[in-house]
Amino acid sequence: MEACLGDWSDPQLVASGFRMAVSVVLSLIKELRRTLGRENVLSAHSELVVYECDGYTIEKNRPDAVVFPQSTEQVATVVRIANEHNVPVVARGAGTSLAGGCLPLGGGVVVMLTRMRRILQVDLRNRLAVVEAGVLNLQLARALAGTGYHFAPDPSSQGACTIGGNVATNAGGPHTLKYGVTVNHVLGLEVVLGDGSVLALGPVHNPAGLDLLGVLVGSEGTLAIVTKIWVRLTPNPQDYRTLRVIFDTLDSASNAVSDIIGEGIIPAAMELMDRGIIGALEEAYQFGFPLDAEAILVIELDGPSAGLDRQKEQVVEICRRQGAREVLQAATAQERQMLWKCRKAAAGALGRLSSSYCTQDGVVPRTRLPHILRRIVEIGRAHRVRVVNVAHAGDGNVHPVLLFDERDKEEVHRVLAAGRALLEECIACGGSVTAEHGIGVEKIELMTSLFAEPDLEAMRHVRSAMNPGGRLGPGKVLPSP
Numbered sequence: 064m065e066a067c068l069g070d071w072s073d074p075q076l077v078a079s080g081f082r083m084a085v086s087v088v089l090s091l092i093k094e095l096r097r098t099l100g101r102e103n104v105l106s107a108h109s110e111l112v113v114y115e116c117d118g119y120t121i122e123k124n125r126p127d128a129v130v131f132p133q134s135t136e137q138v139a140t141v142v143r144i145a146n147e148h149n150v151p152v153v154a155r156g157a158g159t160s161l162a163g164g165c166l167p168l169g170g171g172v173v174v175m176l177t178r179m180r181r182i183l184q185v186d187l188r189n190r191l192a193v194v195e196a197g198v199l200n201l202q203l204a205r206a207l208a209g210t211g212y213h214f215a216p217d218p219s220s221q222g223a224c225t226i227g228g229n230v231a232t233n234a235g236g237p238h239t240l241k242y243g244v245t246v247n248h249v250l251g252l253e254v255v256l257g258d259g260s261v262l263a264l265g266p267v268h269n270p271a272g273l274d275l276l277g278v279l280v281g282s283e284g285t286l287a288i289v290t291k292i293w294v295r296l297t298p299n300p301q302d303y304r305t306l307r308v309i310f311d312t313l314d315s316a317s318n319a320v321s322d323i324i325g326e327g328i329i330p331a332a333m334e335l336m337d338r339g340i341i342g343a344l345e346e347a348y349q350f351g352f353p354l355d356a357e358a359i360l361v362i363e364l365d366g367p368s369a370g371l372d373r374q375k376e377q378v379v380e381i382c383r384r385q386g387a388r389e390v391l392q393a394a395t396a397q398e399r400q401m402l403w404k405c406r407k408a409a410a411g412a413l414g415r416l417s418s419s420y421c422t423q424d425g426v427v428p429r430t431r432l433p434h435i436l437r438r439i440v441e442i443g444r445a446h447r448v449r450v451v452n453v454a455h456a457g458d459g460n461v462h463p464v465l466l467f468d469e470r471d472k473e474e475v476h477r478v479l480a481a482g483r484a485l486l487e488e489c490i491a492c493g494g495s496v497t498a499e500h501g502i503g504v505e506k507i508e509l510m511t512s513l514f515a516e517p518d519l520e521a522m523r524h525v526r527s528a529m530n531p532g533g534r535l536g537p538g539k540v541l542p543s544p
């Protein structure tokens with residue numbers, strides 16, 4: 064078998080633009096078609112370009128083939144075929160990654176999980192559901208409507224992203240503040256390892272032994288391909304109070320966030336949108352936001368009805384103390400839904416501002432929010448890049464959105480430099496370069512600023528154990544020694 068030489072766990076090889084010999088690619092495609100059926104394998108150039116990037120559009124590379132398996136066994140077979148040809152394999156759900164996690168560096172096979180989209184079981188008595196990796200987050204939310212339970216992780220991309228993608232990135236979302244990230248809601252996994260073997264792990268299978276589930280959640284497709292997930296179901300809260308609070312400065316909005324937590328209140332969510340985002344939302348959807356507001360907080364309290372109003376009054380009082388100009392409460396379930404629609408539609412409105420955007424995902428200790436939001440403005444100015452902000456403010460998780468035109472290479476250069484400066488500032492604040500979007504290819508270089516070499520080496524050992532040869536998700540997460 065003709066195959067490329069080299070170890071796919073070496074990001075330098077992967078990033079070198081290396082491509083497989085034509086004979087290897089032809090043999091690969093032939094074998095994939097023979098096993099999965101012609102209709103489940105894409106290999107024409109015009110079809111492959113769709114998969115050359117994900118939500119992070121700055122880096123692109125074409126895969127050699129895209130496959131659509133429909134079972135764990137088929138995923139395992141694809142991994143084995145890729146191993147025989149020594150080509151990389153990249154798992155892909157909905158492709159909403161904002162860090163280039165689905166970028167097929169080095170070409171190879173993209174494994175689309177989107178045809179594995181069955182909800183296999185909803186077991187309310189045991190408060191769990193079993194889903195295939197390609198089930199959409201919103202699909203599960205809809206299936207659970209009326210049961211009194213929900214799957215708590217609700218990324219703003221909920222309408223598109225898959226639960227497999229949520230597991231792979233350990234996704235968060237607006238309600239992470241109270242309910243935690245995806246790892247807190249996964250009870251078991253079925254995965255295909257780098258050698259093609261299938262493993263079932265997690266407390267639902269066996270509570271003893273090493274916590275491999277904890278290792279796999281958030282590993283961004285670099286340790287295994289997730290095919291099936293046992294998710295925890297959370298009882299719906301009895302009641303909600305959802306507020307829209309308008310501020311004249313970003314400082315007062317972010318200080319209000321720290322004060323609320325400081326007073327011992329844990330809202331379900333505290334989301335921030337700045338003036339730039341408010342303007343884009345108004346232009347796109349006319350929600351009726353005041354265009355002169357510097358910041359809006361969407362604050363949601365939930366829990367037993369008794370006591371919620373008292374908590375709400377405390378929150379309103381704190382916001383007023385910090386100079387809130389206006390506080391509105393959603394009076395009906397429809398108004399509450401509308402407020403969340405406004406927040407979750409923010410990304411969709413960005414097209415009003417620029418043709419391309421890059422969303423950063425830094426996290427800082429909550430009390431440093433005023434500082435980081437000020438620095439974001441300064442860094443944007445210094446690099447002549449327009450930046451607007453949404454934030455899961457309660458978590459100290461900022462999402463500066465850098466606006467640019469992809470065709471202007473010099474501007475792209477400035478955007479990358481500004482993005483790096485922003486994340487370095489988060490590290491300097493005692494924070495990190497990702498709260499929820501993952502490292503992908505985008506932030507791989509910053510891993511050496513976060514971890515000492517022995518820490519990275521320990522992670523490389525874990526990767527080699529689960530993904531020998533490094534063919535799963537090469538060039539992601541872990542930098543070269």
Ligand SMILES: Cc1cc2nc3c(=O)[nH]c(=O)nc-3n(C[C@H](O)[C@H](O)[C@H](O)COP(=O)(O)OP(=O)(O)OC[C@H]3O[C@@H](n4cnc5c(N)ncnc54)[C@H](O)[C@@H]3O)c2cc1C
Binds near residue numbers: 153161230284288411
């Ligand atoms: C508008 C917008 C809003 C967003 N809001 C949030 C938010 O609030 N919170 C948040 O956490 N993220 C958010 N994201 C980022 C993204 O939606 C999440 O990371 C999501 O979990 C990715 O799911 P996906 O199905 O699109 O995965 P993909 O983008 O397809 O893949 C993401 C990564 O996971 C790997 N992967 C995917 N499926 C599997 C699998 N089955 N097995 C192994 N590896 C796999 C891929 O290789 C890649 O590294 C947002 C993105 C957008 C575009």
